[in-house]
Amino acid sequence: MASLHQARSTRFAALIILILALGALSFFAAPADAQCTCTRGSMNSSARCWYGGPGSGSYVTVPSGGTYSINCQAVGGSVGGNNYWNRIWYNGRWCYVNDYYMTTGCATKCSNIGCCSGYSC
CATH class of the missing domain: 1.20.5 (Single alpha-helices involved in coiled-coils or other helix-helix interfaces)
Known part of the structure; x- marks a missing residue:
């Protein structure tokens, strides 16, 4: 016993x-996002891509399904609880689309992508 x-x-x-x-x-x-890296994002739904910065100026609608390289990220107005904006090349110009509409593999900030000039992140 x-x-x-x-x-x-x-x-x-x-x-x-x-x-x-x-x-x-x-x-x-x-934290998981501190080490999350990405270079591209796929549009999980159509979304406005703003030419003047996150949520400002004129825009173009980017259709769902495309995959785009992310040049830099910026903090701006929140969409669906996400305030990160990805700068992508679309239709011959740079524009900003909220990360809420893109699947990057990271919940928020991609640690390997820098802040867009003039913006915090």
Whole structure:
């Protein structure tokens, strides 16, 4: 009976150590978006792409389904809870489309893409 109790105590101690180790790893791990990289985004629905900056000036509607290289990102007005805007080349000009309408693989900011000149991100 004593050896059964000792075996259970050993397993319990090992489980506690494992839980503590996993907790420490999750505490020190960087947020997912801090390491999320992307270079392109696919339009998951049609959206306005603004020539004057995020949500300003004239615009063109970019159809869904296309994939575009992202030149830089900027913070602007929020769409669907997302305030990041991707600068893409479309129809012979640079324009800004909200990240809400693009699938990049990152929830918000792509860590490898810089801020657009004159904008924060």
